[in-house]
Amino acid sequence: MADLDAVLSRVRDRVLPEPAERERLRTTAAELTARTQSAVADLPVDADVVQVGSTARGTWVSGDRDIDLFVRFPADLDREELEEYGLAVGHAVLPDGHEEYAEHPYVKGVHDGFDVDLVPCHDVASASELVSAVDRTPFHDAYLTERLDDDLASDVVLAKAFLKGIGAYGSDLRTEGFSGYLTELLVAELGGFVPLVESARSWHPPVEFDPEGHAERTFNDPLVVVDPTDPTRNVAAVLSAANLARFQHYARDLLATPREELFEPPTRDPLDAGAVRDHLERREATPVAVVFDAPNVVDDQLWPQLRRSLDGVVRGVDDRGFGVLRAQAMVDDSREPGGGPAERDRNGPDRAALYVEVQTPTRPAVERHEGPPVAVRQHAERFYESYADDVDPDTYGPFIDGDRYVVERERTFTTIRGYLESDAAGDVALGAQIEPAFDDRDVLVGDAVATLADEFGESFREFYEPHP
């Protein structure tokens, strides 16, 4: 393990914030807290201000620049007032900030180079009295602050750096990875980063941890970590099976061949059109892309809808016999990251694509349709009669195959383009806000998809150069 120790020591040097970085953050957070308190003083209600999150607990990865301040209003304040006061404070403290929406609207802005979230919540006495989900955050913060000593806090930073390095960090609904809170709980529960990866390499999902031994229900997720502040909640509910598998894969990889690069997110340059064409030529499959304007909503609303739409299209394409080889939802990745709805309002919507590789772009003009066994008299007679007088010259049969009637009848869609451009393609289960944009879709088939590389180059890289 000497190797691993040496690697982890070098990683620590890189990812643990230096005293200067800590001091700068402490100063800025204190100043923001004071300004928030002063804004609160102008309100007709009392409220206290609490800094939460990894920068509050000293568990951030060097270079992270997030400061989260929660303004705790009385538990009996009604929702409308809470939202009004919360936004008032937010705009006062962050005059250049913009509004985002989680459980409530809140203000997000930049101050002294830090990304600041200023979030209103209710000051409830215990997690069992939550008014809304954000009210839980201060309890999380208190729980972890009590359990993470300096050694564990430093291991949390290692764990986060590792999860970032392998692409499994983040509980947003695009990533479906490990949240910060989940990571910290796992490090606390297993007693450090190395014990965590040693444990993970032989997990057999479903795996369940319940630090407080108080679970009040069962969960259906591959990883379950019962929230110490809420016995009905799985902290890992968002984590996908793929990201759990990914974590297990790289846990084994790290222990077998320790190396620093596993803690560094790979730079995945976008693929250009020529490289896409090379892959198309090599794979000899038929790529198709359904491209449309993404609805102007936050990623956490967009991605579940994109995935649902992709599943619907994949099912539709498979049902029509074109045979899906692989599929991926994509959103324009050429724009500056972090653009919010306001930016998109100004600059136009992001383009989104449902990208599907199919086995064949064409199907025969006839399709086989099996009828009932001839012996099942009523069904058989009805089936036979409904086709026997069919004057369509493209219907073959009914004839007998084995003990059944069979007809071959005209297939509705003989080309993948014909299907995807038809109204039938819109009949699959699409995300609710995708549906209207889907009506104005562009359908690209074959080599033409390479022209999308300018907008979707990073997604193409993921698709055509996949790694665990």
Place this chain on the structure above:
Amino acid sequence: MADLDAVLSRVRDRVLPEPAERERLRTTAAELTARTQSAVADLPVDADVVQVGSTARGTWVSGDRDIDLFVRFPADLDREELEEYGLAVGHAVLPDGHEEYAEHPYVKGVHDGFDVDLVPCHDVASASELVSAVDRTPFHDAYLTERLDDDLASDVVLAKAFLKGIGAYGSDLRTEGFSGYLTELLVAELGGFVPLVESARSWHPPVEFDPEGHAERTFNDPLVVVDPTDPTRNVAAVLSAANLARFQHYARDLLATPREELFEPPTRDPLDAGAVRDHLERREATPVAVVFDAPNVVDDQLWPQLRRSLDGVVRGVDDRGFGVLRAQAMVDDSREPGGGPAERDRNGPDRAALYVEVQTPTRPAVERHEGPPVAVRQHAERFYESYADDVDPDTYGPFIDGDRYVVERERTFTTIRGYLESDAAGDVALGAQIEPAFDDRDVLVGDAVATLADEFGESFREFYEPHP
């Protein structure tokens, strides 16, 4: 039912032999019997001569010209002598005849315009002492002769004409239909032709009849008629599920819409190349034909091997992902029917074709290969390692999909022609005597198959104008 009665009466007029036809057959059979007896007299053993089959029982369809004479040798005569004496008698009676092979070799020939089979058998005391299967025939004959009065005999003729009309008559292994013996037993058991079709229209296979109530085993066939002379034998063992279904279909059709044409085999003119091309254009599927010399064996040996070979090729083509739409085995149908092995020895072998319509002639160059779930550590590690160092640029992955490793690796066969011309295509289960000829196969793909219409025109008609 007045309609049905009128139809059946007109059919009877056509299919029941007139007195003159009966007399001519009687005279010829008597003459042949006498000649056979005289040939037997030259042998060093005793034997009697018995006329069997439908022409012996008056249950033949007008125009049939088959006379079956059995020469019954002592039960203790050994096989070699029986064959030697049997052939000697056969060649003496039918000097222009040729040898065929059922259980033993026997002589088949033409005499006064009748097709004569001269078959040696053992004269056993009861069906339970059979030496070979042909010894059973005289028992069948005796059983039916006792049970069929003139009315039933005339209904047997109707039933045979009907089964011929719908293409389900004949227990040869090409047709897999109703044998004469099976037809006669069913008419006797159900009490006539109309009771038989009335019963058949609502049969739910498996259907079992056991006229003597003496079955000594169970059978797995869709129709079971226990042989009255052998409690271990299903007389309908050869009947295919499709021909049973066909019989049920046309039984309903006849009773619903009585008409004479159901008793007349349709003239199915061969399809010419132009008509084949029209169907190809209409269907937009990819036809492929694997053409080779049929081994020079009788149909009852050839057809099971052709079907087995077709099943093997269909499975192979499906396994490679080309998607079979429909398939059929074909033998050159342009030659004079009834040509035997001797003719083929002189004139060259028949050509045979395994004809398969596939959904797509090409496949992508990569195919998906699912590995184990990442959590199943030993399998997962072995799978990952076996591909991780794969330097083949055509292998994509291993990547993670859901909870599993997946790779996309180079597909061996990307075209149906490539597969069918490869050694791998010969690795499927082929009929034993087909295998050597298969090595010299021609593979036709697409429109080129139309050139086969000269040899396989009737089979093309069956394939492209299928009826129940």
